[in-house]
Amino acid sequence: MRMKTILLAAVSASVMMLASPGFAATELTVQRFFGACDADFGTNTDVSKAVGECGIMTSLINKFNADNPDVHVSVTTVEWPGYDQLTAQFASGDAPDIVTIHESVLSDYQSKGLLLPLDDVLKSVGVTPDAFTDAARNGATKDGKIYGLPIDSWTMLYHINMDLFKQADLVNADGTPILPKSVDELLAQAEQFKQKTGKPYFVQNLANETALFTRNLYTYLFQQGSDFFADPKHVKLNTPEAKKVVEMYKTIFAKDYTTKGLDYGGAINAFLAGEGGVQLNGTWVVGDYNAQSETNGTALNKGGYAVYPYPQLFDGAHAQYADGHTWAVSAKEDRTAEQTAAIGKFLKFFTDNDFDWSRTGHLPAVKSIITSDQFKALPHRDTISAVAELGRSLPPEVERQFAIQEIIGEELAAATSGQKDTDAALADAETRINELLANL
Amino acid sequence: MADQLTIRETAAPAVGVRVPSANIYAPQWRNFVFVAPFLFFFTTLLIFPLFWGMWLSVHKADTFSTGRFVGLDNYVRLFHDKVFLQSVWNTFYFVLLTVPTLALIGLFLALCLNRRTRTAAVLRTLFFSSSVLSVTIVTLIWRIVYIPNVGLLSTIYGWFGATAPAFISDPSLAMIGIAIATIWWCIGLPMMLFLSALQQIPQDIYEAAALDNANRWQTLRSITLPSIKRTFILVIIIQIVLQFQLFGQAWLMTRGGPNNLTKPIVLYIYDTAFRRWDLGMGAAASEMLFVLILIAAMAQYLVTRNKGDQA
Numbered sequence: 001m002r003m004k005t006i007l008l009a010a011v012s013a014s015v016m017m018l019a020s021p022g023f024a025a026t027e028l029t030v031q032r033f034f035g036a037c038d039a040d041f042g043t044n045t046d047v048s049k050a051v052g053e054c055g056i057m058t059s060l061i062n063k064f065n066a067d068n069p070d071v072h073v074s075v076t077t078v079e080w081p082g083y084d085q086l087t088a089q090f091a092s093g094d095a096p097d098i099v100t101i102h103e104s105v106l107s108d109y110q111s112k113g114l115l116l117p118l119d120d121v122l123k124s125v126g127v128t129p130d131a132f133t134d135a136a137r138n139g140a141t142k143d144g145k146i147y148g149l150p151i152d153s154w155t156m157l158y159h160i161n162m163d164l165f166k167q168a169d170l171v172n173a174d175g176t177p178i179l180p181k182s183v184d185e186l187l188a189q190a191e192q193f194k195q196k197t198g199k200p201y202f203v204q205n206l207a208n209e210t211a212l213f214t215r216n217l218y219t220y221l222f223q224q225g226s227d228f229f230a231d232p233k234h235v236k237l238n239t240p241e242a243k244k245v246v247e248m249y250k251t252i253f254a255k256d257y258t259t260k261g262l263d264y265g266g267a268i269n270a271f272l273a274g275e276g277g278v279q280l281n282g283t284w285v286v287g288d289y290n291a292q293s294e295t296n297g298t299a300l301n302k303g304g305y306a307v308y309p310y311p312q313l314f315d316g317a318h319a320q321y322a323d324g325h326t327w328a329v330s331a332k333e334d335r336t337a338e339q340t341a342a343i344g345k346f347l348k349f350f351t352d353n354d355f356d357w358s359r360t361g362h363l364p365a366v367k368s369i370i371t372s373d374q375f376k377a378l379p380h381r382d383t384i385s386a387v388a389e390l391g392r393s394l395p396p397e398v399e400r401q402f403a404i405q406e407i408i409g410e411e412l413a414a415a416t417s418g419q420k421d422t423d424a425a426l427a428d429a430e431t432r433i434n435e436l437l438a439n440l
Numbered sequence: 441m442a443d444q445l446t447i448r449e450t451a452a453p454a455v456g457v458r459v460p461s462a463n464i465y466a467p468q469w470r471n472f473v474f475v476a477p478f479l480f481f482f483t484t485l486l487i488f489p490l491f492w493g494m495w496l497s498v499h500k501a502d503t504f505s506t507g508r509f510v511g512l513d514n515y516v517r518l519f520h521d522k523v524f525l526q527s528v529w530n531t532f533y534f535v536l537l538t539v540p541t542l543a544l545i546g547l548f549l550a551l552c553l554n555r556r557t558r559t560a561a562v563l564r565t566l567f568f569s570s571s572v573l574s575v576t577i578v579t580l581i582w583r584i585v586y587i588p589n590v591g592l593l594s595t596i597y598g599w600f601g602a603t604a605p606a607f608i609s610d611p612s613l614a615m616i617g618i619a620i621a622t623i624w625w626c627i628g629l630p631m632m633l634f635l636s637a638l639q640q641i642p643q644d645i646y647e648a649a650a651l652d653n654a655n656r657w658q659t660l661r662s663i664t665l666p667s668i669k670r671t672f673i674l675v676i677i678i679q680i681v682l683q684f685q686l687f688g689q690a691w692l693m694t695r696g697g698p699n700n701l702t703k704p705i706v707l708y709i710y711d712t713a714f715r716r717w718d719l720g721m722g723a724a725a726s727e728m729l730f731v732l733i734l735i736a737a738m739a740q741y742l743v744t745r746n747k748g749d750q751a
Binding site for chain 1 (some may be wrong): 700
């Protein structure tokens with residue numbers, strides 16, 4: 001009997017010891033895109049050692065877990081952009097607590113009451129809306145409330161292989177690249193580039209791609225002052241302005257001023273191998289490309305790497321399409337006060353560490369960081385910071401922006417490659433989008 | 441139950457009363473218990489969704505709410521949607537590309553490998569091995585083959601200074617690219633079905649043919665092919681039903697592009713219902729696919745019934 005009591009006591013004590021950390025830590029589920037890189041950064045908590053979106057994001061979450069033993073964040077990584085899974089998770093009542101959502105997509109979920117307004121949570125940890133840049137705050141605000149913690153503003157950029165630009169005589173006396181100021185100049189420079197280097201001016205991922213076409217179209221429509229979404233339920237795309245943009249990309253394609261048949265990964269590899277002069281890609285690769293340019297023996301190390309906003313090719317105001325990433329929180333009725341407090345901690349952590357995230361190449365969402373010397377000292381920020389002023393998004397009331405992106409991308413891809421007449425493609429894009437928006 | 445029957449039957453002659461013997465085929469409600477588990481899942485996972493899908497297709501519904509009754513509006517929108525009509529054509533085109541090829545290559549491989557040698561056994565295993573892979577692995581392999589500049593095809597063409605065909609992005613080649621990957625993936629099953637049919641043909645017919653001095657071609661045409669006719673039809677019908685449901689390869693290799701030329705009906709349904717949240721129209725498209733597969737299944741029933749009568 002005595003032995004039994006001792007055994008029982010020992011078992012109970014060991015169970016308590018094993019279980020006690022579990023009792024203390026509040027569990028949060030986080031779902032994100034940005035890729036998986038556990039082999040390189042799975043246990044890294046020194047964020048300064050990480051590079052690239054995936055490395056920095058993984059290290060930041062590791063650091064959050066290490067700094068906050070009372071909270072445990074478990075991460076699910078989804079393939080970009082992950083909205084199909086997220087929609088299914090919301091529909092089945094099994095959404096993660098915190099999830100990455102683009103500013104352009106927030107209204108889809110917010111309009112269905114699926115997201116938690118974050119104003120109170122942010123206030124409880126001392127983060128006020130005026131901490132964010134105008135672009136970030138406006139992008140995350142719907143119906144007067146903040147529905148996602150903005151972590152950046154991003155846009156597409158001209159990533160330039162300076163070695164090839166030098167070969168093509170497209171470099172100013174001060175060493176900066178010569179960029180076009182009109183459509184005619186662009187085509188002339190692309191021809192000159194092709195003649196002198198034997199390579200295409202652009203490295204684009206055109207194989208079964210939709211996002212690139214759409215972002216390019218938006219940018220050059222903004223540059224012509226076209227208010228194509230004056231009514232958020234009705235797009236006007238069959239316009240002379242849109243036609244000018246499509247005809248420009250059609251010429252670029254027909255005259256072999258661009259790579260063809262490459263998918264996203266293929267285009268990155270081609271640019272890094274020096275297969276063309278300008279890659280159209282986002283802010284998120286600036287960190288990686290800069291690291292490449294500092295590595296001996298790479299194509300970007302040969303003559304250098306430069307990165308610029310899209311050049312102004314039309315007569316309107318200088319502008320380009322921009323969006324942003326946010327951490328959104330799902331609306332759950334059974335969430336405990338501890339969990340909500342843990343979410344507040346997580347969001348505060350990302351606000352405080354926005355500088356590290358901005359090392360990816362994205363522009364920081366926090367005002368004090370974008371104006372800090374630390375941020376300005378990062379490579380290439382002198383050229384790309386202008387995007388903070390140039391960036392424009394679609395009106396926030398426009399719903400299903402990713403579905404619209406797919407439609408525009410499909411039609412423009414067909415028009416650019418000559419499969420479809422420009423007018424027919426623009427008319428079809430307009431009809432399909434309006435049909436979609438009329439049936440929400 | 442069995443004990444009771446035995447007692448009644450054995451006891452009857454003793455008292456001299458005629459008791460009709462129990463009909464063991466008579467319906468017994470308690471037998472329902474044996475099929476109840478199956479019926480439960482059949483009803484909840486198949487019958488209920490079937491009718492729910494029909495109900496959704498006449499409603500304006502999205503992923504988070506079911507809205508008002510709209511009659512046949514979703515069907516009208518569907519038939520005015522160029523992308524849907526394109527996806528129906530794409531599906532038929534894909535079936536046309538894959539099914540005859542699968543049947544013919546499957547038959548050819550089975551004829552070549554129907555021998556008792558070690559090499560044939562190894563090759564049978566090799567040809568069947570691709571069937572065990574998941575669609576993700578298959579498309580990954582074929583993307584590595586097709587990818588421009590660095591892919592296997594590009595490398596091989598590069599040796600001869602030629603440019604490889606763009607199987608993923610060329611509008612006229614994209615569906616053929618998907619069909620090639622699918623045939624490579626699915627060839628195992630038709631080959632095995634043909635092999636089993638070939639092995640059931642009695643050897644004495646071949647011996648008789650040999651005595652009659654029949655050559656190889658005559659033997660194939662007059663003995664082998666007629667003997668496996670029903671397997672041939674079976675392979676065709678199975679493959680039609682399977683290939684009608686193309687989804688994974690198209691989604692993972694081309695995302696339905698370029699310009700929706702490789703978007704099959706299932707991908708259209710997925711896009712409409714889950715990516716555009718237009719559940720009503722997605723359900724309407726599902727009903728159309730249901731009708732198409734039903735026609736294929738009915739054709740199978742009719743063809744096999746007629747063949748049965750003739751036999």
